[in-house]
Amino acid sequence: MPYFICPNCQTRSFDEDGREGLSHQSIGCHQCGFGFLFQLLEDYFPHAGAGFVVCDAESRILAAGQGVFEVSGRLEPSLIGQELRTGLHLTFAGDDDPIALTLDWGVRQLEKPATLVHAAGIEKQVICDCFPAYDQDGGLLVAISPVTT
Ligand SMILES: [Zn+2]
Known part of the structure; x- marks a missing residue:
């Protein structure tokens, strides 16, 4: 059963019969009206304060x-069209590149620590969960959550 999550409001749903279409782009969010839902292979519960890209x-x-x-x-x-890491000033810890792994291997990468430079110039520690897209265009969804101490 495919799971779907809204990239905007993070409402989770699942598609019982696939009636609304095979591509995630054909299904909008019933909650906030966002244009498409992102398909996940397994259900996912975002961390508190997460932002989806x-x-x-x-x-x-x-x-x-x-x-x-x-x-x-x-x-x-200000973010549309920018490379994810460049646009968000996002640097993953160590040699890890979960973005490339997700895109190349099509597997989710969870709990990846990274540093993000906030627009105000402050460095923040974040955790990234990366999910591959299952349509033919490829791509991915990244959930960026602040590390809570
Ligand atoms: Zn929504």
Whole structure:
């Protein structure tokens, strides 16, 4: 059973019969009206304060959800079209590149520590969960959550 999550408001849903279409792009969010839902292989519960970013197969940002401004201080219009790591000033810890792993191998990468530079210039520790897209265009969804201490 495919699971879906709204990149904007993070409402989770599942598709009992696939009636609304095979591509995630054909189903909008019933909760907030966002244009499409992101399909997940397994259910996922976002961390508190998470912001979702949807990227294409070259990790360029296609959409940024509600929580992204809070995490990064950046609004969606300033992020669209930018490479994810560049646009959000996101640096993963060590040699880990979960974005490339997700895109290349099509497997989710969870709990990846990273540093993000907030628009106000403050460095923040965040945790990233990365999910591959299952449509033919590829791409991924990244959930960026602040590390709570
Ligand atoms: Zn929504």
